[in-house]
Amino acid sequence: NSNSNSNRNSDNNNEYVDKLNFDTNQSNSNSNNQNQVDIKIVEENIKFNHDLINLEKVNENNQFINYNKNTNSIQKHQINSSNRQFLLKTTLKGHHGAVYSINFSPCSNLIVSGSFDKSVRLWNVSQQQEVQCMIEHQMHVTDVNWTNDSKQLVSASYDHNVILWDVLTAKSIRTFNANGYVLSAVSPIDSKIFASSLPNEISIFDKNSGTTICKLENDCMVNSFQVNQNGFYLLSGDACGNIKLWDIRKMNVIKQISNGDTHKPISHIHTLKANTSVESRFLAVNSYDNILRIYDQAYSLNSSTNETNLNLQLYNSFTGYKNHNWPIKSSFYCGKLYQHNLQFQNSSLDSNDNIRFSQKKTIEESYLIATGSADNFVYIYDVDSNKSSDANEKLVEKLEGHKDRIYCVDFHPFEPIIASCSADSEIKLWYAKSLTNIDITLF
Numbered sequence: 001n002s003n004s005n006s007n008r009n010s011d012n013n014n015e016y017v018d019k020l021n022f023d024t025n026q027s028n029s030n031s032n033n034q035n036q037v038d039i040k041i042v043e044e045n046i047k048f049n050h051d052l053i054n055l056e057k058v059n060e061n062n063q064f065i066n067y068n069k070n071t072n073s074i075q076k077h078q079i080n081s082s083n084r085q086f087l088l089k090t091t092l093k094g095h096h097g098a099v100y101s102i103n104f105s106p107c108s109n110l111i112v113s114g115s116f117d118k119s120v121r122l123w124n125v126s127q128q129q130e131v132q133c134m135i136e137h138q139m140h141v142t143d144v145n146w147t148n149d150s151k152q153l154v155s156a157s158y159d160h161n162v163i164l165w166d167v168l169t170a171k172s173i174r175t176f177n178a179n180g181y182v183l184s185a186v187s188p189i190d191s192k193i194f195a196s197s198l199p200n201e202i203s204i205f206d207k208n209s210g211t212t213i214c215k216l217e218n219d220c221m222v223n224s225f226q227v228n229q230n231g232f233y234l235l236s237g238d239a240c241g242n243i244k245l246w247d248i249r250k251m252n253v254i255k256q257i258s259n260g261d262t263h264k265p266i267s268h269i270h271t272l273k274a275n276t277s278v279e280s281r282f283l284a285v286n287s288y289d290n291i292l293r294i295y296d297q298a299y300s301l302n303s304s305t306n307e308t309n310l311n312l313q314l315y316n317s318f319t320g321y322k323n324h325n326w327p328i329k330s331s332f333y334c335g336k337l338y339q340h341n342l343q344f345q346n347s348s349l350d351s352n353d354n355i356r357f358s359q360k361k362t363i364e365e366s367y368l369i370a371t372g373s374a375d376n377f378v379y380i381y382d383v384d385s386n387k388s389s390d391a392n393e394k395l396v397e398k399l400e401g402h403k404d405r406i407y408c409v410d411f412h413p414f415e416p417i418i419a420s421c422s423a424d425s426e427i428k429l430w431y432a433k434s435l436t437n438i439d440i441t442l443f
Helices: 002-029 039-044 338-346
Strands: 052-058 063-068 073-078 086-092 099-104 110-115 120-124 129-134 141-146 152-157 161-166 171-177 182-189 192-197 201-206 212-217 222-227 233-238 242-247 252-258 266-271 282-287 292-302 307-318 330-334 367-371 378-382 395-399 406-411 417-422 427-432
Touching (some): 086 395, 099 141, 099 417, 110 141, 110 152, 141 182, 182 222, 192 222, 242 307, 266 330, 282 330, 292 367, 367 406, 378 417
Parallel strands (some): 330 406
Antiparallel strands (some): 063 073, 086 427, 099 110, 110 120, 120 129, 152 182, 161 171, 182 192, 192 201, 201 212, 222 233, 242 252, 266 282, 292 307, 330 367, 367 378, 378 395, 406 417
């Protein structure tokens, strides 16, 4: 059994890395002029289980070009925006490889992106343009995250390094070596930087000196994690399909929970961003089994052992999006009016304790989750939809426009605005139709 588990873990790790390397080869062969509609390029990007592939032509007018592989023909079509909740605002171009990670700054006026072209780029959202390009990594950039004050950020790379950057000067402050491919990195508190890397470990660095404080050893690759604000506990999602709660002070696992019964790798875990007013009660987990699960998480203190315990109860699950074999990420949005609606919803339960909806909610009254997908769409789901409903009833909207798989999406900290990044080397900004009459400088 031990050998079997070891082989399965190794296969999961290798499969994950191989998929990332596929994008590198693909991005190096792409033409720099991505505005030209070239039949040969179209054919190279066809997913053979689809009859139609949507390619962007004039996104400002909601026009797209469709290439049908069966008839070998190209046609324009106009997207009907009358019944859409989110509209495409703009496309940010500058990267020359797959864009793997994207993140709004906590102060909300900047976006950071990391790409397989080895660069970390800053974008001014209100001006809708690139403002900085930072190139020090020697291999693909796999993750980018901000510090809470928006003055610094961290980037992770396959070059085994995590770099801490000063946003104002766009210069690196310090480099931290993790001795393996770095998959994810965060700096949630002032004094520490956390990074997950191969082989199967999470490194904790002293932010000021650059030294390694300690390493948490896992039994397989840690694809995603998050640290609570006091820096005492860490929640990880790994390639074995397990969610683990770690006590950082004791360097051990307190609780292990299987994410469903498929044991497929977890590509991303996260909660609602910490600077929002609503408590982050929900944990989202993207998995290679093509199921996005939402857990209601509750922490408790064991009085006999004085240890923190984690209880996860499945709140909802979403299908339809494509996650299998690809490291897809998702993001929460909580509307400004959601708290008021929550009281109504909790009083309207059916016999199976499922929430009933007797009225259509606005975006501002909703709790949403958006996710990337390997089929080139952004999927948006209603977190509070009836958990026994089918996938279509839970789906708020499916956004089209990218030409290749969408790795990561991120909601604006305050507004219903989505940033998405893709293997097509582009970043797109989508905003709720309710914002169309509002000055877009609210970014």
